[in-house]
Amino acid sequence: MHVLLTEDNSLIASGVIAGLQAQGFTVAHAASAAATQSLLQHSHFDLLILDLGLPDEDGLALLQRLRRDGMALPVLILTARDAIAERVAGLQAGADDYLTKPFDLRELAARLHALLRRAAGRTTHLIDHGPLQYDPTTCAVSLCGQPIDLSRREQALLQALLQNPGRILSSEHLKDSVYGLDDEVESNALNVHIHHLRRKLGNGIVETVRGLGYRLGPAGHEGQQP
Numbered sequence: 001m002h003v004l005l006t007e008d009n010s011l012i013a014s015g016v017i018a019g020l021q022a023q024g025f026t027v028a029h030a031a032s033a034a035a036t037q038s039l040l041q042h043s044h045f046d047l048l049i050l051d052l053g054l055p056d057e058d059g060l061a062l063l064q065r066l067r068r069d070g071m072a073l074p075v076l077i078l079t080a081r082d083a084i085a086e087r088v089a090g091l092q093a094g095a096d097d098y099l100t101k102p103f104d105l106r107e108l109a110a111r112l113h114a115l116l117r118r119a120a121g122r123t124t125h126l127i128d129h130g131p132l133q134y135d136p137t138t139c140a141v142s143l144c145g146q147p148i149d150l151s152r153r154e155q156a157l158l159q160a161l162l163q164n165p166g167r168i169l170s171s172e173h174l175k176d177s178v179y180g181l182d183d184e185v186e187s188n189a190l191n192v193h194i195h196h197l198r199r200k201l202g203n204g205i206v207e208t209v210r211g212l213g214y215r216l217g218p219a220g221h222e223g224q225q226p
Contacts, residue, residue, distance in 0.1 A: 001046040001116060001136075001159060002026045002177045006036045007078070008055050012101070016049070016078075019105035024139045025112070026156060026180040033057035040066070044176045045073060046163065047112055052079040052090070060093045067094035074115040078103070113137055120163055127162045132201060132219035134162055141201075143219060148200055153178050153193050161206065161216040170213040 003020060007013040008031045017027045028043070030036040033054045040048075052059035063075060075097075077090045082100040090098050096118075097111050113136055117125055127134045131144045139155045141148040150158065160169065160177035175190055194206050194214070207217035 001112075001156075001163065002028070002044060002180065003047045003049060003112065004028050004030060004036065004039055004043075004045045005049045006030045006033070006054065006059070007049070007051045008032065008053070009051075016105070016108070020109060020112075023105075023109045024136075024152065024155060024159075025109070026177060028181045031055070033059070033062040036062065037066070039181070040071065040073070043181060044173045046177070047115060048073050048075045049078050049108075049112075050075055050095070052077060052081055060089060063090075063093045063095060074119050076108075076111060076115060078108070110137070116163065129162060129165075129216070130219045132205075134158060143201055150200065151193075151196070154197050154200070157190075157193050157197055158201070158205075161214070165216050168209050168213045168215045174214065 003025050005013060005016055005027055007016065007029070010031070013029050013031070017029060020027050028039060028045070030039055033056050036048075036050075039045075050059050050063060054062070059077070059079070063077075075095045077095045077098045078101065079090075079098075080101045087098045096115055099108060099111060113125055116136070117123075125135065125137055127136065133142045134140070136159060139150075141150050141155070141158065156178045157174060160174055171190060178190065178193065198206055202218065202220045204217040205219050207215050209215060
């Protein structure tokens with residue numbers, strides 16, 4: 001999943017980015033409110049982690065403006081402001097969750113997974129798709145009960161599709177989810193990962209919608225029984 005981290009403290013930001021990337025997240029970083037708004041306008045994200053003490057604008061004011069503008073992205077506030085009144089203000093401003101510093105990276109990751117689960121309308125962390133089962137917390141994949149080994153990029157691609165069943169996702173959307181914003185991406189890289197995912201999970205798992213993008217299709221190879 002593609003996460004935007006808004007945090008002006010470079011040391012905290014680097015620790016969060018490294019910790020989340022180790023758990024399978026793709027993370028982009030913004031150090032100001034203006035940079036956050038620009039990235040949200042030009043790239044796709046699944047979640048926003050928002051610090052409140054930003055150098056150019058208070059994070060609550062930014063969040064209120066984003067919500068007024070119609071942004072539905074799940075938002076987790078990550079801040080040192082730990083008073084009850086401040087937590088209430090954050091949630092009333094439009095945050096979906098509130099975590100205070102210092103924090104444990106495992107708890108942060110668990111909260112992010114919970115936010116995505118609620119946004120997708122799921123009651124458990126496991127994602128079932130026909131004979132395919134995916135656990136976002138461990139990145140474990142099985143097909144017809146058999147474990148399937150996917151690379152980190154293949155996992156990110158599969159998760160982007162599973163999180164958006166029925167939706168057509170553009171190449172740009174998938175590239176943001178799989179590679180983030182800082183990676184150098186070769187022109188055919190996405191096609192290579194789609195090819196590998198089809199080979200491992202069935203030719204129909206990624207459906208090409210000509211001229212528009214891709215969407216999730218049925219899992220399983222010919223002859224396999226769900």
